[in-house]
Amino acid sequence: MKNIQIFAIGGAGFNFSQKLFEQLDPTTYQIAHLVKQKEKFDVPNRTVFWVNDDLSYDQQAVETLLADKQGVILLAGLGGQTGTTVTPTLAKLAKAHHLPVLAFVSLPFSFEGGKRIHFAKSTADELKNVCEQVFVLDNNKATTSTSLTAYQEKINDELLKLIQKIDFTHNPYQSVQGNDVWAC
Ligand SMILES: Nc1nc2c(ncn2[C@@H]2O[C@H](COP(=O)(O)OP(=O)(O)OP(=O)(O)O)[C@@H](O)[C@H]2O)c(=O)[nH]1
Ligand SMILES: [Mg+2]
Incomplete structure (x- = not known):
């Protein structure tokens, strides 16, 4: 039974889902994407819910996925429109279904500007009030990696490891310790 629902939201959410899609057992984990059509989302074998221009x-379609689940994991980059707006609504939807929710979100690079950083930080705080646990990746730490590709690889490796530690079946509300990439 696919008992864990992962929502990968927006462009960053899609990128964060890559290794999970390759490595997680598809009989346990269902991955669905929420993206705008203009993202030119053309990867086959993915469940996609289109996000309209008004976000x-x-x-209702998303809720049908929640009916038989034991837990929800949200993935998004905060600071843009889709991830920052849709992620809290999904968290609330999952909580309305009495499901434990964990979120993995990134905060913008400082060069992206104060407006995006503020939007991202206030949304991260909102998520902390709704979710069981929020793991935050500060993109400014990318400067400690040799290249952006190496950074993304490390992010996705650490994300996979953390998700594999979550045991929704036996102990859904346990807390999982973050690390130096995805901090709690
Ligand atoms: N680490 C990392 N961060 C990313 C990546 N892509 C985007 N981001 C970050 O996530 C933030 C949101 O970007 P997107 O995910 O592209 O935005 P979106 O949620 O699709 O929203 P809109 O495109 O504005 O509708 C950016 O401001 C970046 O800080 C990625 O591949 N890796
Ligand atoms: Mg986008």
């Missing part, structure tokens, strides 16, 4: 999406 609405088919909540």
Whole structure:
């Protein structure tokens, strides 16, 4: 039974999901994407819910995925429109279904500007009030990696490891310790 629902939201969410899609057992984990059509999302074999320009999406369709789940994991980069707006709505939807929710979100690079950083930080705080646990990746730490590709590889490796530690079946509300990439 696919008992864990992962939502990968927006462009960064899609990038964060790559290793999970390759490595996680698909009989346990279902990965669905929420993206705008203009993202030119053309990867086959993915479940996709389109996000409209006004950032609405088919909540009822999303809810049908929650019916038989034991837990929800959200992945997004905060600071843009889609991830920052849709992620809290999904968290609340999952909580309305009495499901434990963990979120993995990034904060913008400092060069992206104060407006995006503020939007991202206030959304991260909002998520902390709704979710069981929020893991935050500070993109400014990318400067400690040799290249952006190496950084993304490390992010995705650490994300996979953390998700594999979450045991929704036996202890859904346990807390999982963050690390130097995804901090709690
Ligand atoms: N580490 C990392 N961060 C990313 C990546 N892509 C985007 N980001 C960060 O995530 C933030 C949001 O970017 P996107 O995910 O592209 O935005 P979106 O949620 O698709 O929203 P819109 O495109 O504005 O509708 C950016 O401001 C970056 O800080 C990625 O591949 N890796
Ligand atoms: Mg985008």
